[in-house]
Amino acid sequence: MPAAALKPKPLPTQSTAKRPVRLETPCAPVAKRPLPAGRPREWYVTHNRRLKAMRLAIALLDSGVYLPDQARDETIRSTAELIGVHPPSDTTCHMVRAFMRYSR
Structure with a gap:
């Protein structure tokens, strides 16, 4: 029997599936911790934007x-x-693409 016949078929991705593949959501959210105090407001805005961009980049990768x-x-x-x-704003969309670009 050829070796290829013994390998299990990989699960379909969004691009190869006949119908949309459901995104997996985590079972339980991660416990949130307070952000450090005393930073400028711009730091908090950028930090939260990066977190959102990472979540979106991961979801896009999961969807194919x-x-x-x-x-x-x-x-x-x-x-x-x-x-x-x-x-997301245009800036966050740009950041999502940047995360996808630099992960390669």
């Missing part, structure tokens, strides 16, 4: 969008709606 060119603003915003995150 692997290249930054595939992640247009509309795709990122529809993914945000799907995972229950407020619609």
Whole structure:
């Protein structure tokens, strides 16, 4: 019997499946800790924007969008709606594509 016949088929991704693949959500949210006090407001805004961009980048990768060119603003915003995150700004969408670019 050929070796290829013994290998199990990989699970379909968003791009190869006949119907959309459901995104997996974590079983329990991670316990939130307070952010350090005394930083400028801009630091908190940037920190939260990075966290949101990382969540969106992970959700896009899980759904089969692997290249930054595939992640247009509309795709990122529809993914945000799907995972229950407020619609991202243009800056956050740019940051999502940057995360996808530098993960390679």
